[in-house]
Amino acid sequence: MRRQRFSTLLAIGIGLILVGLSIAFALLQL
Amino acid sequence: MRVKRVLQGIFWVLVYIVITAAPLVVLMIGPTQEGREFWRVFSVGLGFAGLAMMALQFVLTARFKVIKSPYGADIVYHFHRQISLVAFVMIIAHPLILFLRSPALISLLNVFSAPNRARAGVTSIVALILLIGTSVYRKQLKLEYTRWRILHGILSAAAVILAMLHVLLVGNYINTPVKQVLWIGYGAFWVGLLVWIRILKPITMLRHPYEVVEVREERGSSWTLVLKPVNHKGMRFIPGQFAWMHVWKSVFGESEHPFSFSSSAEEEDILAFTIKELGDFTATVKDIKPGQKVYLDGPFGSFSIDRHPDSKGFVFIAGGVGITPMMSMLRTMRDRNDQRPVTLLYANNEWETVTFREEIAELEKQLNLKVVYVMLDPPEGWEGETGFVTREILDRYLPEDRSKGLQPIFICGPGPMMDAVERVMPDLGVHMGDFHAERFELV
Numbered sequence: 001m002r003r004q005r006f007s008t009l010l011a012i013g014i015g016l017i018l019v020g021l022s023i024a025f026a027l028l029q030l
Numbered sequence: 031m032r033v034k035r036v037l038q039g040i041f042w043v044l045v046y047i048v049i050t051a052a053p054l055v056v057l058m059i060g061p062t063q064e065g066r067e068f069w070r071v072f073s074v075g076l077g078f079a080g081l082a083m084m085a086l087q088f089v090l091t092a093r094f095k096v097i098k099s100p101y102g103a104d105i106v107y108h109f110h111r112q113i114s115l116v117a118f119v120m121i122i123a124h125p126l127i128l129f130l131r132s133p134a135l136i137s138l139l140n141v142f143s144a145p146n147r148a149r150a151g152v153t154s155i156v157a158l159i160l161l162i163g164t165s166v167y168r169k170q171l172k173l174e175y176t177r178w179r180i181l182h183g184i185l186s187a188a189a190v191i192l193a194m195l196h197v198l199l200v201g202n203y204i205n206t207p208v209k210q211v212l213w214i215g216y217g218a219f220w221v222g223l224l225v226w227i228r229i230l231k232p233i234t235m236l237r238h239p240y241e242v243v244e245v246r247e248e249r250g251s252s253w254t255l256v257l258k259p260v261n262h263k264g265m266r267f268i269p270g271q272f273a274w275m276h277v278w279k280s281v282f283g284e285s286e287h288p289f290s291f292s293s294s295a296e297e298e299d300i301l302a303f304t305i306k307e308l309g310d311f312t313a314t315v316k317d318i319k320p321g322q323k324v325y326l327d328g329p330f331g332s333f334s335i336d337r338h339p340d341s342k343g344f345v346f347i348a349g350g351v352g353i354t355p356m357m358s359m360l361r362t363m364r365d366r367n368d369q370r371p372v373t374l375l376y377a378n379n380e381w382e383t384v385t386f387r388e389e390i391a392e393l394e395k396q397l398n399l400k401v402v403y404v405m406l407d408p409p410e411g412w413e414g415e416t417g418f419v420t421r422e423i424l425d426r427y428l429p430e431d432r433s434k435g436l437q438p439i440f441i442c443g444p445g446p447m448m449d450a451v452e453r454v455m456p457d458l459g460v461h462m463g464d465f466h467a468e469r470f471e472l473v
Contacts, residue, residue, distance in 0.1 A: 002452065002462055003101070007109040014047060015116035018083075021054040022075025022120075028058050029071040 042097055050082040056212045057203055069131050074203065077124035081193045083117035084158075085220050087186065092227050093274070093330065103272075103288075103330050104469040111165070118162050121155065121193075147199035154192035161185040174310055175287075190220065235276070235325045238262045240301065242322045245315070250383035252306040252351055253315045254292060257324060258299055265329060268336040269295040269362035270355040270440070270468070273328025275303065277311075277318060287311050290354040290442075290468070291329070294361035295336075301326075304385065306351035333468040335359050338438045343371035343398075345428060347419065347451060349443020350378060353385055355468060356442065360393050369398045371437075373427055377404040377419050377447065381412070402427050419447060421454040434461040442468040 054075055089097070090110040097106065129136050138148035161182065164171060168178050194217060197204065204210050244256040258264070265273070272290040293302035307313045318324075333355060335344055346356040353376060360372070378384045384403065393399055404415040404423060415423050429437050439460060441448050448467050455465050 002465075003105050003467075004108050007101075007105050008112045010043065011109060011112035011116050014043075014050065014113065015120065017047060018050060018054070018079035018120065019076065021051055022072050022079055025054050025058050025075040026068050026072035029066050030068060 039101055046086065049086060050079060053078045053082050053212060053216075056209055059208065067131070069127050073124045073127035076120040076127075077193075078197075078203070080117045080121035080124065081190070081197070082216070083113060084121070084186075084190050084193065085216060087114060087117075088190075088220065088223050088227070092223060093327065095330065101332070103332075104467075114162065114165075118158060121158060125151070125155065145199075147196055147201075150192045150199055151196035154189050154196060157185050157189040157192060161189055176311070187224070231327070235327055239323045239325055240264070242318055242320050242324060243300070244320060245318050247316070248304060248385050249387060250306060250350065250378070250385040252304050252385045254302050254304045255315065255318065255324075256293075257301045257303075257326075259301075260323070264299065264301065265326065266298075267291055267295055267301075267329035268334045269359040270334035270336075271329040271331040271358075272355070272468075273303075273326045273330065276325040276327075277315075277322070286327070288330075290331075290358065292354040292357045292361075294365045295358065296362055296365035304351070304354045304357070306385070308351075331468065333440060333442070333466055335363070335438075335440070341370070341436065341438050343373075343429065343437045345373045345375070345437055345439040347375045347424075347439065347441040347443070348377065349419070349447045351385060352441075352443035352468075354442075356440065357386055357389075359440070360390075360397065360399065364393060364396050371398045371429075372400070373429070374399060374401045375404060375419060375423070375427060376401060377406070377443065379406045381405060381409045400427075419451055421457065424451065424454060425458055428458060428460070432459045432461070432464075434464060436464075438464045438466060440466045440468075445469065 057075070057078065087110060090106055090113075093103075101109075125135075138144045139152055141149050141152055144152065164173060164178060164181060164185070168175075173181070194213070197213065204213055239260045240257040241260050242255055243258050244254070246254040246256065248254055267273070270290070272288050274286045274288050276286045289303040289305055291301060292304040293300060305312050305315045307315070335341070338344075344359075346359070348356045356374060356376075360374070362368075363370075363372070374390070376384070376390070381387075381403075390401055394401055402415060402423075404417070404419050405412060406417065408414070408416045417423075428439075431437075439455075441451055448469065452465065452467065455462065
């Protein structure tokens with residue numbers, strides 16, 4: 001359960017990093 | 031050893047981030063297109079990141095030992111499920127943002143009138159919705175595991191191929207040689223992965239068959255399959271690990287299931303698995319005849335006393351058929367004459383269905399082993415522990431000294447039991463690094 005929670009947080013964290021990069025990508029393309 | 035595992039764990043997480051972020055970083059380099067607006071490009075970025083994550087999903091379930099060993103196979107599957115939801119949200123956001131900014135684009139959903147690039151994108155998303163829906167609601171949809179796996183393979187391949195086709199046909203972001211090399215690289219990597227999973231690995235397994243030499247009935251509707259390698263050395267495992275077993279159909283088929291070894295890791299010629307009749311496949315194990323060929327993929331898993339060589343002793347907590355990895359560890363300790371103290375808390379519904387009861391009594395004489403049975407429905411005159419494995423029971427039998435690294439705790443059993451035990455561990459003074467759980471409910 002604890003490790004599962006960690007892996008869920010990791011998935012969300014990676015998602016946020018990629019959303020951040022998508023924003024950077026969009027800003028750079030303007 | 032622990033530090034090395036943590037570093038390996040961090041390394042693979044970084045590799046994952048680099049591979050999924052690479053398309054976005056490469057897209058940022060190079061000429062920009064005039065007149066694009068923020069939301070449109072942002073949605074494209076989400077689509078690219080989502081696609082890179084989808085393509086990597088195949089790596090997570092491709093059973094690469096080097097990737098799984100730092101975490102444990104169950105957690106890699108858990109991550110596979112969680113990250114698929116994250117990727118799904120990002121991919122769905124891609125067309126949704128476009129529709130919100132330019133409602134006229136909704137007409138692209140009509141696959142009859144839409145251009146090919148939109149057709150590919152829309153069908154990819156439909157495949158993705160079906161893929162996620164059939165996985166999250168498999169049990170509610172009464173979709174049998176083997177069929178689900180075939181469907182899962184087809185839908186996931188379709189979703190990725192159609193999405194790549196969509197990228198190719200839209201063509202806006204593959205207009206420089208660097209970007210073309212990146213996408214060709216992704217495509218080649220992905221095809222190579224599928225060739226490995228579907229062709230090369232099955233061929234290796236086919237060349238290393240095992241023969242069933244005995245099918246033995248155990249207490250508690252369980253059956254032990256004893257296997258011996260045919261014309262090869264067999265596989266060496268560490269006690270507590272598991273392997274995927276193909277029994278019925280061709281090795282290229284999808285009828286494979288993960289089972290823990292129940293035999294001693296010190297036995298060189300023979301492997302045994304003990305399987306309880308639960309679902310569709312497990313109910314057919316008793317029909318297997320000696321002489322039948324089976325194929326194994328393994329060993330996998332990090333749930334093992336051998337990963338803790340310096341421990342002073344161990345605590346095993348088993349529920350029902352969750353005893354199988356513990357049996358492998360106990361039998362191995364017997365064969366090694368390992369006299370470190372072991373406490374086995376073994377929960378069952380009824381005394382008559384306690385798998386391996388007689389052999390455990392023998393092991394108590396041979397090992398420094400204390401066994402505590404916890405009966406949900408105890409027989410008349412039962413003086414032992416009853417009910418569920420509660421905090422009070424655990425407190426009574428866990429070692430007095432619960433200092434970090436001294437006596438690791440291994441638990442395998444039904445999900446609710448493992449959750450309940452894990453919840454009380456911190457209160458009982460157990461360091462969570464000493465708590466090791468093996469979960470088999472993969473989907």
